[in-house]
Amino acid sequence: MNRLKAVLATALLSCSLLTHAEINPTDPLPVSPQVRVGKLPNGLTYYIQRNPKPQQRAELRLAVRAGSILEDDDQQGLAHFTEHMAFNGSTHFKRHELVSWLQSIGVKFGADLNAYTGVDETVYMLPIPVDRKENLDKGLLVLEDWAGGVLFNDADVDSERNIVLEELRLGRGATDRMNKILMPKLFNGSRYADRLPIGKAEILRSFKPETIRRFYHDWYRPDLMAVFVVGDIDPAETEKLVISHFSNLKNPENERPRTYAEIPERTKSEALVITDKEATTNVLHIRYPILHKPEGSTFGEYRERLVENLGALMLSQRITELTQQANPPFIQGGSSMGRVVRGYRSFSSVALLGRDGPLPAINALVQEGERVRQFGFTPAELDRAKKAMLRNIERLYNERDKSDSSMYVSEYLRNFLEGESMPGIENEFKYVNEIVPTVTLDEVNASLRKSIPEGQTKLVIYMGSDKTDAPPASTLLTAVDAAEKVTVTAREDKAYTASLMPVMPKPGKIVKETANKTLGTTELTLSNGARVILKPTDFKNDQVLMSAVRFGGQSLFEEADIFNSRYTSTIMAQMGVSTFTPLDLQRTLAGKTANVGTSLGALTEGLSGNSGSADVDTMLQLVNLEFTHPRRDEALFQSFIGKQQDLARNSLSRPESVLLDTMRSTLYGNHPRIALVPRAEEYEGINLDRVINIYKERFSSARGMTFFMVGSFDVAKVKPLIATYIASLPGGEIAHNFKDRGVRAVRGVVKKEVHRGHEAKSTINLTFAGDAKYSEDEQMRLSAMVEVLNIKLTETLREKLALIYGGGAGGTMARYPFGNYTITINLPTGPENVNKVLEATFAEIRKLQDEGPDAADLAKVKENWINNHRRAVRENAYWISALQSMYINGTDPSVILRHTERVNALAPADLQAAARRYFDFRNYVQVVLYPESKQEQKPEQKAEPDKLPPG
Known part of the structure; x- marks a missing residue:
């Protein structure tokens, strides 16, 4: 439910009316007056809003109501693969041209430019600077190509396979293995259980290019799409651009119906125990019936959700209190009604378990729910929840002209994808302040009683380490049934003082x-x-x-x-x-x-x-x-x-x-x-x-x-x-310096191997560290050099060689306790590719040292930094962090104001010198993770990077 939902999670119901007699509870909520919503003749929806924060920047999105749930049996994983291909050649952008152009205007791949594929949707995210008018037009051209111009060249499809397979490999582990057992039970045989976006490795390796083209043709169509533009733009001009770019898209003939998968009703209670030797925590999950309940869009449903949110806040506080005992029943826990997938909700209880296992957690969670059902909350609890809700909406309202464009675009995405209402903050502020004071305790209690299931079917799940004694599945069900029958008593709410400091301190000066x-x-x-x-x-x-x-x-x-x-x-x-x-x-x-x-x-x-x-x-x-x-x-x-x-x-x-x-x-x-x-x-x-x-x-x-x-x-x-x-605080003499305890990085080349894990996964970790003379300018040179290296690692290891999906380098410099630097390179890959990745990585570093960076790559880094700084200097968090850093390092804080000047002064020779200075092949630590008991996957040792000629 709009921005309030983001602050106050979960929901419930009530049948009371709004305070205004003229408002019918069945009337639909209005659409925010801030946003311009339209639909083209081909069915494409668009959302446009002017929002000046951050300045000279716009958030662009393309949302497609098509995800992995729509894949045919021979397409499992291809919705996600389609998302990858959108960056690999389209009508107006050849392979690699898109990312290169975006980097040239300051958009960083991964950090800014990104996308995700879900079960029901695919969303492309493109924040762009609009200090140059042509950027918006070209940004919309990018979205237009994603919507209807992805090429799927055979060679490009084949070159992307290994990258997607590396992403699949990266996601493997205890959680993935346990989820594959959990999902069919959790979704009770629904299609949602067997259409996870990453898909199946055998299909990703062998599918024909026409198979993915079929998915794109069937589902990437304007009647399933929406375009979003929120930012420092002119709405009227932007609307003309949207109409120009997207009106020519056509829906396919004999289009396939877009339906949403159903989740069958659970007919009997079940329990499931799943363990894995790599699991680090033990978790209990009680899932009650999954109910079909689409997002509400009327005034009456809005009020119901506010009532439900009040109850959720109070129940959350009660369960948090259970963890604050000397021997708590669980480490963390919660019970709430929440969204499962689009159109479905369920009440569930979850606990992160402690040493006493699931039984204390079951008793505590179930009995707390029973306590609420039988006795409800107290007037004082409701009063506190109302105050919290009113203050939250007040803060959102106060910031209505200072809210980031990304927050607005997220709200509009939920409207398109989930049907969530979006009346706008001005309306919501009015509604909440009118409704919340009128909500009664009986109303909230009745709402929770309806929400918390009683005597209904359930799925009880235990997931955890095989090193812990796991209970039999039958024990879990028996324990939940027994906990529901325990006699509980009402919770007494103690009085709380309204003052933090009954006696004010004597002021200092x-x-x-x-x-x-x-x-x-x-x-x-x-x-x-x-x-x-x-x-x-x-x-x-x-x-x-x-x-x-x-x-x-x-x-x-x-x-x-x-x-x-x-x-x-x-x-x-x-x-x-x-x-x-x-x-x-x-x-x-x-x-x-x-x-x-x-x-x-x-x-x-x-x-x-x-x-x-x-x-x-x-x-x-x-x-x-x-x-x-x-x-x-x-x-x-x-x-x-x-x-x-x-x-x-x-x-x-x-x-x-x-x-x-x-x-x-x-x-x-x-x-x-x-x-x-x-x-x-x-x-x-x-x-x-x-x-x-x-x-x-x-x-x-x-x-x-x-x-x-x-x-x-x-x-x-x-x-x-x-x-x-503050001036009244004690001011006695106290040491305010530090002691250098001699923590130093080792010298020389040190290599180690770690053999752990069931999956065929490796990770390479390289660390270069040593002494350095600290200054703000030198720190900037080091950081720029590392950023350029990341561009080259992505180009070489991912795009050219397809050896990694993610990973990269990071570098820091510190003045205290002594001048020092650390550069860490982290690269997940397959065990069979470790040496290839090492050789290519060291080659890119050596190239930086011998030839310096490409001027175009340095220009991309500069543009990104200048854009980011333009945004950062309008953020309180940036200033407090920067001021504290400058003061603790003894640096003139006015350097903050010279950022753009300092960035523009960076030259390729500065970065080349930094690469020579900080990458010392005679002094680094290399640690590589290999899977255990799979020594045959370890590659034959070849050239040792440290034996390369020293720079």
Whole structure:
């Protein structure tokens, strides 16, 4: 249901009317006045809206109501293959021309340009800069080609096979294997169970090109399509372009009917136990009858959904509370009515299981549902849920002129694909504020009673590790039936204080104020030795972000406290603040938007928070309490430790986790301060008293801390709040530097192999690391070099050699604790292709070193960065992150404003020098994952990359 649905998931029903007597509940909801919706004579639908955020950018989409569900038996996987072919040659774009042109205007393949294939639809996503008018016209030409001009040349089809097969290989593992057993039962024999988009390997290898052309001809037709254009555009001109580009598309003669698969009704209850040796978690899922219920489009149905959402919020809070016991029945859980596929919904309960297995989870989830059914919720619970819902819609309304175009286009996609209503935020704000205050407790309780099934057929599923004793299927059904018959009592709701701080702190002072007009910031020096950087913006109407940082962190504690200090901030967050548990805090702050959390990092400590513009006072109170009133709660501590141990028990069952573990331990020579994949035993030595003492040591004083606040606030109004809540914090002497603990990457060439996993999958991990002289410009040169390398790896390894589906390189540079850099290359492939991938990768690196980058490739990177920065500088999150980074690194923050100038100054020679400097073939770590017990798949060892002549 529109944007509210995205914020407040799930749904239910009620038969009350809206408050306006003249509105009939059967009347259809209006269409948002913001969007222009039309339909061409050929049946193609279009949605067009002007939205200036982000500036000079538009979001283009092509949606086709055709997915894998429509595949014939000999086409399984070809809906998804069709999506691939859309990028491999069309009427107006030869193979590779499309991606190259898009990169030249700053659109990055994968990150920006993308697509997905579902069971019922295929969606193509194309965000483009519209600073040049011709970009929009050409962008729509791209969509036009996708809609009706994909060529499917035989050679191009054959060259894409291995890429799609690599994608299929990448998805294999425990989850895939278990899902293949689960899906037929979950969908009760429906076609949805055997038409997963990735398809079948044997068909992908052997299908004839005419088979995929048949799919495209049958289903890529205008009466099943919609085009979306939302962004900084002129709607009237855009409509003319859409009509021009798409009016000539024709529907096929004797078109096949587009029907939607049905899900048969379950006639008897069943249970299913699925285990796998690579599964890392154990999960319980109780699926109740799947009901055919299309999306509502009337005023009455809108009201029903609001009532259902209120109940869902309250039930979610109750189930969350069950996890906050010393011995919780499950680690995480939830019960709700939700969408299964288009037109179908079901009530289900899910739990991530702990050490006691499924029976406690079954009892807790089923009995909580019974408690709600029998006794309903309390007036206080409903009051809090109403406040939360009203505040959420208020924030959406306040940001109506600052909402990102991608949010609007997602809403319109749901309208086309699922039939979801889209009345627009102005209408919704009015409806919600009229309806929600009138909703009664009896109404919500009746809605939940109707939603939570009683005595109906069900499917009970246990999925997990074969290392854990799995219950028999019959035991699961018996346990659910027994739990439904247990006598339950009503939940008592305790009263919550309306105030976070009954006694206000004595304010400190602002002793100095300095304005930076260039950056638009104000710096305040406080009497307790802290400082605050304020940057008011107009990027959002109802958003304020806050952070703080200071050197110190875990580096100040000895090895005996490695785990105590590593988990300090997480544990403190689990216990709440002052007299409030986390749930108490949530209930006390119902109707407000404010949260704060502290962090104790490797070299720094600090905090982060956010609030609505009207709730800055509340956010700053939370900041004060985090320093002055940390909370101790033995039960919540034990709950956290137990849940983390349960999560970590099988953490190394997944082959990729062992690869990551091996890479990090090898790279840093098994240094004890390097965090590896968590083990259950590392939680055994954590001591709550020591954790609290560590926290107090580092947060007993605000001296040396720099706070940052960015967003929609008035400096004059915020200053007294800062004096009250931040300047009043203790300011005693405290160390605010870090200790260099000697964590260094190993020297020389180190190679290791990991043999884990059932599937024929490999992953190559290469890491180059070492000393570097840090500067903002040098970091930019390193990053640009890595981006160009990624372009070449995609061109060579994916498009030319078809050895990978995804993967690539990433690079970072840091000033502290010493100047250093790290470049990591991660490339999933087949075991038989490892050497080919290594040789091609090293060849591309060597080419960068010997010849430098192509000027055209560097230009693509520059264009993408400039476009992204144009967008980023209008985001609060970018500014708070950038300001904090500049201050902690001692860099002039005005460098933010010179970004485009610095990018344009990059030359091919800069990147060539960076490649020579940072890719040292005498100094890297190579770790390769191979499947276990399949040594025959390992390729014959050939040329060793480190034996290439040094650069």
